[in-house]
Amino acid sequence: xxxxxxxxxxxxxxxxxxxxxxxxxxxxxxxxxxxxxxxxxxxxxxxxxxxxxxxxxxxxxxxxxxxxxxxxxxxxxxxxxxxxxxxxxxxxxxxxxxxxxxxxxxxxxxxxxxxxxxxxxxxxxxxxxxxxxxxxxxxxxxxxxxxxxxxxxxxxxxxxxxxxxxxxxxxxxxxxxxxxxxxxxxxxxxxxxxxxxxxxxxxxxxxxxxxxxxxxxxxxxxxxxxxxxxxxxxxxxxxxxxxxxxxxxxxxxxxxxxxxxxx
Amino acid sequence: xxxxxxxxxxxxxxxxxxxxxxxxxxxxxxxxxxxxxxxxxxxxxxxxxxxxxxxxxxxxxxxxxxxxxxxxxxxxxxxxxxxxxxxxxxxxxxxxxxxxxxxxxxxxxxxxxxxxxxxxxxxxxxxxxxxxxxxxxxxxxxxxxxxxxxxxxxxxxxxxxxxxxxxxxxxxxxxxxxxxxxxxxxxxxxxxxxxxxxxxxxxxxxxxxxxxxxxxxxxxxxxxxxxxxxxxxxxxxxxxxxxxxxxxxxxxxxxxxxxxxxx
Numbered sequence: 001x002x003x004x005x006x007x008x009x010x011x012x013x014x015x016x017x018x019x020x021x022x023x024x025x026x027x028x029x030x031x032x033x034x035x036x037x038x039x040x041x042x043x044x045x046x047x048x049x050x051x052x053x054x055x056x057x058x059x060x061x062x063x064x065x066x067x068x069x070x071x072x073x074x075x076x077x078x079x080x081x082x083x084x085x086x087x088x089x090x091x092x093x094x095x096x097x098x099x100x101x102x103x104x105x106x107x108x109x110x111x112x113x114x115x116x117x118x119x120x121x122x123x124x125x126x127x128x129x130x131x132x133x134x135x136x137x138x139x140x141x142x143x144x145x146x147x148x149x150x151x152x153x154x155x156x157x158x159x160x161x162x163x164x165x166x167x168x169x170x171x172x173x174x175x176x177x178x179x180x181x182x183x184x185x186x187x188x189x190x191x192x193x194x195x196x197x198x199x200x201x202x203x204x205x206x207x208x209x210x211x212x213x214x215x216x217x218x219x220x221x222x223x224x225x226x227x228x229x230x231x232x233x234x235x236x237x238x239x240x241x242x243x244x245x246x247x248x249x250x251x252x253x254x255x256x257x258x259x260x261x262x263x
Numbered sequence: 264x265x266x267x268x269x270x271x272x273x274x275x276x277x278x279x280x281x282x283x284x285x286x287x288x289x290x291x292x293x294x295x296x297x298x299x300x301x302x303x304x305x306x307x308x309x310x311x312x313x314x315x316x317x318x319x320x321x322x323x324x325x326x327x328x329x330x331x332x333x334x335x336x337x338x339x340x341x342x343x344x345x346x347x348x349x350x351x352x353x354x355x356x357x358x359x360x361x362x363x364x365x366x367x368x369x370x371x372x373x374x375x376x377x378x379x380x381x382x383x384x385x386x387x388x389x390x391x392x393x394x395x396x397x398x399x400x401x402x403x404x405x406x407x408x409x410x411x412x413x414x415x416x417x418x419x420x421x422x423x424x425x426x427x428x429x430x431x432x433x434x435x436x437x438x439x440x441x442x443x444x445x446x447x448x449x450x451x452x453x454x455x456x457x458x459x460x461x462x463x464x465x466x467x468x469x470x471x472x473x474x475x476x477x478x479x480x481x482x483x484x485x486x487x488x489x490x491x492x493x494x495x496x497x498x499x500x501x502x503x504x505x506x507x508x509x510x511x512x513x514x515x516x517x518x519x520x521x522x523x524x525x526x
Contacts, residue, residue: 171456175441179453182442190442193434195458195484221458 006031010077013253014085023087023102025249027121034186034258035251036063036076036116037228038086039235040104040244043068046113048156052234053117055153059162059230061118061186063254069110076254082114088247095239104244112244117231119251120165122187122258126180132173135214142249143167144208145227149201150192152230157238163209164192164200164224168216174223181225187258193224200224210248269294273340276516277348286350286365288512290384297449297521298514299326299339299379300491301349302498303367303507306331309376311419315497316380318416322425322493324381324449326517332373339517345377351510358502367507375507380494382514383428385450385521389443395436398477405512406430407471408490412464413455415493420501426472427455427463427487431479437486444488450521456487463487473511 007013007022010030016022026035041049046068053060064076071083084103091099091107101107120143124134136143143165150162169177174194182190197205205222206213210229216222235243246252270276270285273293279285289298304312309331316323327339334346347366354362354370364370383406387397399406406428413425432440437457445453460468468485469476473492479485498506509515 171458171462175453175455175457178438178441179445182445190438192438194438195434196482199434199482219459219462 010253010255011079014077014080017087017102018081018084020102023250026087026251026253027249030253031125032257034063034254034256035119035121036254037119037231038082038244038246038252039115039117039231040082040112041115041235041240042109042242043111043113045157045238045240049115049158052152052155052158053115053231055155056230057185058189058192059152059226059228061188062115063118063186063256064116066114068113071108071114073114073116076116076252076256078255080252080254082252083108086246086252087250090245090247092235092240092243092245094241095236100247107244109242116252116254117228118186118188119228120188120225121251123181123184123225125258126184127177130176130180132169132177135168136212139214141214142211144212144214145210145229146197146202146224147209147233152234157240158234160233160237161230162192163227163229163233165211165227166205166208166214166222166224168214168220168222170220174221177223184258188226188228191223191225194221197222273516273518274342277340277343280350280365281344281347283365286513289350289514289516290512293516294388295520297326297517297519298382298384299517300382300494301345301507301509301515302378302380302494303345303375304378304498304503305372305505306374306376308420308501308503312378312421315415315418315421316378316494318418319493320448321452321455322415322489322491324451325378326381326449326519327379329377331376334371334377336377336379339379339515339519341518343515343517345515346371349509349515350513353508353510355498355503355506355508357504358499363510370507372505379515379517380491381449381451382491383451383488384514386444386447388521389447390440393439393443395432395440398431399475402477404477405474407475407477408473408492409460409465409487410472410496415497420503421497423496423500424493425455426490426492426496428474428490429468429471429477429485429487431477431483431485433483437484440486447521451489451491454486454488457484460485
């Protein structure tokens with residue numbers, strides 16, 4: 001199956017993944033709880049990758065890091081098992097995609113370190129809660145994402161462009177969205193840009209590098225947030241011998257509550 | 264005299280006003296302490312005016328209100344005397360400006376209530392502290408202000424347009440400015456608009472209704488904050504039999520610290 005009705009409890013989502021009952025996108029699941037992007041790397045790259053995330057907190061805010069070889073990350077969920085609890089994974093060898101399994105138990109190694117990185121699903125929930133409407137959610141499309149001329153601060157083999165996601169708003173709503181997201185640095189925080197796409201190296205706003213285009217009205221401005229895809233780009237750039245990431249849109253659902261009250 | 268060297272202590276600024284030693288603009292004086300716009304009204308209008316401010320918190324954030332007939336506002340300064348502690352005042356009768364004295368002791372009445380309203384001088388200090396540059400300060404001009412098509416929520420005789428002040432920024436700096444000012448609702452909070460001036464009824468950005476124009480570069484956007492002049496417009500609209508306000512740029516300097524740490 002590719003989709004299920006909304007599951008309210010994070011543990012229930014993870015259990016549905018674990019048993020193979022759910023391999024769809026996690027957007028909208030377990031509302032009120034943070035979701036994360038996943039990168040699993042051999043320990044010899046973990047130190048550089050951790051430093052890379054810390055040097056680039058807007059695209060790569062760290063929600064949790066495992067101990068070496070340990071498939072659990074207790075601070076994100078008491079029983080969370082990173083090998084089984086995502087809907088679907090991507091397995092990479094030397095930068096090439098080699099498998100898209102629903103669990104990675106058979107790929108597990110004693111030297112792997114797991115990184116969970118904040119995700120925009122969390123802040124979108126906060127924006128909806130504040131009464132803002134989000135174009136790509138209304139249109140039932142995937143958020144448009146763009147490679148930009150903004151660059152990450154490189155560390156070791158990790159680097160490359162900042163990838164951004166775009167949501168159009170009227171100015172007053174854009175200000176509200178900036179206010180709200182600035183309070184959630186673990187979900188990419190405030191935007192990195194708004195207005196003219198060319199100023200951050202986007203040539204055609206109608207042709208995103210990932211996802212699908214969103215329409216922009218004459219009285220709206222495009223607002224650009226740093227995006228977790230930056231992390232996948234950094235891993236693809238580094239071409240590690242071995243890596244595991246989440247499959248697009250299939251995040252790890254954590255037990256960490258996101259604040260739903262709008263100020 | 265019209266200007267003095269910077270005075271660091273709020274009490275020293277107020278004492279210089281009290282003794283007639285200072286009648287210049289208060290911008291830059293007593294850094295780190297909130298300054299406020301002043302409106303003094305007869306008690307029969309005070310209830311409506313208080314409700315007007317509460318209904319319009321972005322242009323008219325209340326810093327302090329006196330008791331009827333009491334020229335002191337202890338929460339803003341232990342020894343503060345509102346009759347003498349501003350550099351210069353404006354006295355209004357039926358909406359007409361009748362005097363611009365340096366103290367209003369001779370105009371004092373037992374039925375007057377004083378309102379002190381937050382001021383953008385406070386947030387400009389926070390923006391400078393965060394490393395942003397502010398065009399009109401660099402150019403040593405007065406911030407440009409515009410009447411807009413945005414309207415205040417009217418209460419009793421008080422109403423009229425929202426007046427905004429404008430500062431141009433590159434998008435990334437505008438986002439930072441929105442983040443910072445949103446944390447200070449008592450200094451007008453986040454902006455009310457950015458980008459196209461025509462969307463809020465401003466026909467010519469080069470011709471402000473008050474202050475002086477600021478240049479805007481091709482890669483900058485104008486950012487508009489609600490402005491305390493809104494309050495003076497509301498008082499002028501109401502044409503009360505009697506009112507006292509501060510003279511432009513001559514604010515009451517309070518003992519209330521503004522947070523200077525940038526997050």
